[in-house]
Structure formats: structure tokens, C-alpha cells
Amino acid sequence: MFNALSTIGFKVYDLGPGTGLVTRRKDYQVVDVSSRSWLVTRGKQDPVVAKAVALANGDKVASGQKSVLLGPNAKLVLDDNAVVGDEHGFQKPAHNYLCNRHVAELLRHYRVNCVFDVGANVGQYAKNLRKFGYTGRIVSFEPVPHIAEKLRAAAEGDPDWQVHQCALGREAGSVTMNVVKGSMSSILGPTDFGSTRYKRFNNIDKVDVPVHRLDAIMDEAMAGLDDPRPYLKLDTQGLDLEAFAGTGDRVKQLVGMQSEVALMHIYEGMPGMMEALGVYTEAGFEITGMYPVSREQTTKRVLEFDCVMARAESAPAV
Numbered sequence: 001m002f003n004a005l006s007t008i009g010f011k012v013y014d015l016g017p018g019t020g021l022v023t024r025r026k027d028y029q030v031v032d033v034s035s036r037s038w039l040v041t042r043g044k045q046d047p048v049v050a051k052a053v054a055l056a057n058g059d060k061v062a063s064g065q066k067s068v069l070l071g072p073n074a075k076l077v078l079d080d081n082a083v084v085g086d087e088h089g090f091q092k093p094a095h096n097y098l099c100n101r102h103v104a105e106l107l108r109h110y111r112v113n114c115v116f117d118v119g120a121n122v123g124q125y126a127k128n129l130r131k132f133g134y135t136g137r138i139v140s141f142e143p144v145p146h147i148a149e150k151l152r153a154a155a156e157g158d159p160d161w162q163v164h165q166c167a168l169g170r171e172a173g174s175v176t177m178n179v180v181k182g183s184m185s186s187i188l189g190p191t192d193f194g195s196t197r198y199k200r201f202n203n204i205d206k207v208d209v210p211v212h213r214l215d216a217i218m219d220e221a222m223a224g225l226d227d228p229r230p231y232l233k234l235d236t237q238g239l240d241l242e243a244f245a246g247t248g249d250r251v252k253q254l255v256g257m258q259s260e261v262a263l264m265h266i267y268e269g270m271p272g273m274m275e276a277l278g279v280y281t282e283a284g285f286e287i288t289g290m291y292p293v294s295r296e297q298t299t300k301r302v303l304e305f306d307c308v309m310a311r312a313e314s315a316p317a318v
Contacts, residue, residue: 088297099291099306103258104132106288106308110255111316112136112231114222116214118168118243119235121183122147123154126161136160139221143167143177143209144185162221167236168243169211179205186237188267197266197296213246218253229314232257238270241279251283255314260293264303273305285309 068076078090107115107129113136117125120140129138138161142148148165155161167175167187179185180200190201214232222228232247232254234240240259247254259280261273271279277287289308296303 088295091292092295095291095293099289099308100128100132102289102291103308104129104134106256106310107134107136107231109316110229110231110310110314112229112255113225114139114228114230116221116230116232117141118214118233119237120151120163121235122150124183125233125235127154130158137222137225138162139217140164141166141168143211144179144207145209147185164212164217166210166212167239168214168246169239170213170242170245171211172213172216173211174208175211177207177209179207184237184266186239186267188238188269191265191268193264194266213248214243215246215248215250218247218250228253229255231255234259238262238267241271241276244279244283254285254311256288256308256310257285258306258308260304261307262304264296264301266303273307277307280307280309284311284313286312 065077065079068078070076106112112134115126115129115134115136115138117138117140120126120142122142123140126138126140138155138158140151140155140162141164142151143166145165148163152163155163167177169175175187177185177187178189180198180203182200184198184200190198195201218230222230230253232244234243234257236243240261244251244257244259257280259276261276262270263273265272286309287307288310291306291308292302293304293306295301
């Protein structure tokens with residue numbers, strides 16, 4: 001049936017055995033929220049929203065599914081059993097999607113044309129920026145050599161995506177990184193809580209890496225931009241305030257930023273959420289969104305929030 005519909009001008013999305021989405025409108029889109037959940041949006045407010053979607057059996061959801069109206073332009077379609085027993089598996093991708101979408105809208109609204117991606121790992125953040133419509137410059141920083149190599153491979157073919165193999169900090173020099181599997185390598189050592197929660201901290205390699213101040217790199221990084229409007233993203237595993245301090249007086253040029261702020265201390269000496277927010281607000285930034293990054297399942301406590309902020313005075317006149 002799906003093949004037949006395709007031949008007469010319908011767009012078909014196959015969601016699994018016996019279930020599909022069919023469209024010939026242009027103001028709908030389906031976005032994966034998790035393996036068994038989809039967000040259906042309508043409207044031209046997001047460049048990702050580019051395709052029309054309707055369920056194969058008309059306006060009603062398929063058997064075994066339910067829909068939740070999120071507003072006049074959005075509907076959440078999910079399996080009846082998708083949340084039962086797997087609330088975390090549902091909420092985490094939902095928060096990720098909402099955060100990415102919010103950041104994309106913020107970059108458009110503030111006319112950002114350069115994003116400093118600090119703690120880039122293998123390029124996940126930059127790839128999401130592109131996926132959600134950001135076309136400006138990306139300047140990524142990743143200190144761990146073998147990870148930076150993967151980051152360069154990810155950036156290959158994107159002429160406006162720069163990669164710097166270094167850490168950013170308050171002072172230039174060099175430091176020893178505690179390198180672990182995945183994206184949790186840090187200059188700081190783990191706390192007892194961190195070691196208990198993340199077994200990867202049982203296998204740490206030591207690697208010396210260079211450190212630069214961001215204010216010493218900004219001119220080169222933004223070269224060729226007529227009216228630089230930079231945005232700073234920090235994900236340094238406990239050292240966001242150190243990297244932030246390296247912006248110096250040029251922090252006033254940043255129109256927005258985001259940082260992972262911690263409620264539970266995974267690393268020794270990392271600042272808590274209130275300390276970090278105090279520094280950022282003192283520098284002129286105000287919160288536009290807070291999204292849970294990780295959660296302790298036994299207690300349901302949030303460990304970290306992705307905090308998105310903007311400098312209100314930098315908003316373009318409407």
C-alpha cells in the first residue's frame with residue numbers, strides 16, 4: 001500500500017510493521033523522540049519542519065498508540081507502553097530535542113554567526129546545530145588527541161567548522177587530563193559519588209594537553225565576519241567557570257551562552273549550580289531555558305542541567 005501511495009504523490013514515513021505516516025501537505029513534520037515515540041509538528045516556524053505528515057489511517061492514531069496535544073502546532077504521538085517502565089528513556093531524548101530546538105531558535109533570534117563549541121568531544125553538539133538549521137561558523141575545542149582526531153573527521157567537508165586541539169582555561173599553559181572512555185574526561189578527578197556512579201573512572205589514562213585562553217583565540221576564530229555575534233557553549237566536565245574566565249573583558253561580545261551546571265558533584269572541586277549561575281548572571285547573562293542532562297534513577301534527583309542563557313541587551317530590535 002505504501003508503495004502505491006508514493007507513486008501518486010504522497011510522502012510515506014514507515015514507522016514499523018503495520019504503521020506509517022502519509023502526507024502531501026507541506027506544514028507537518030515527524031521528529032523521533034525515542035525508539036517508539038514521535039513528535040508531530042506543524043508550521044513554518046522551524047526550518048526542520050519541512051514535510052507534511054498524517055497518520056496512515058487518517059487523523060486518528062494507529063492501534064496501540066496515543067497522541068497528546070502539546071499546543072496548536074504540535075502533537076506528541078507515542079506507543080501506549082512507551083513510557084511504562086522507561087520514563088527516563090522517554091524523557092532524556094525529549095529534553096535533548098527541546099534543548100536543541102530552543103538553542104537553534106535562540107541562535108536565529110540573536111543572529112549568531114559564530115558558535116564557540118568548548119568541550120566538543122567528537123562533534124555531537126556541532127552536528128546538532130547543523131541538523132537544526134544553524135549555518136554560521138562553528139569553532140570547536142577538544143583537548144584529548146584521539147578524540148580530536150575523530151572531531152576533525154566529523155568537521156571534514158564543512159568549510160565553516162574549525163577544530164582546535166586544546167583545552168580552554170583561565171591561564172594559558174598545559175595540564176594533565178584524566179582520560180576515560182566516552183565523553184567524561186576531565187582535568188579534575190572524580191568524587192566518590194562520581195566513581196560510584198560511573199565505573200569508567202576505574203580506568204583512567206593521563207594525557208598532557210595544551211591550554212589557551214579564549215580571548216587570545218577569538219580574533220583569529222572570527223576572522224572574515226563583518227559583524228561578529230558569538231555564542232559560547234561550555235561542556236568541560238567541571239571546568240566551565242575556568243574556561244569562561246578565559247574570555248576576559250571580551251565576554252561582553254558574547255550574545256548568548258550555555259553551560260552544564262551541576263547539582264551533584266561528579267568531579268572534585270567542580271562548582272555547584274548556584275555558584276556558576278552567580279558568575280554568569282554577574283556577567284550579564286539571563287536564563288532562557290534549563291534542561292536536565294542526567295538524573296539519578298534511584299532518587300530521581302537531577303545531576304546536571306543544560307543552562308541556556310542570553311544577553312538581553314544584545315537582542316535585535318523587533
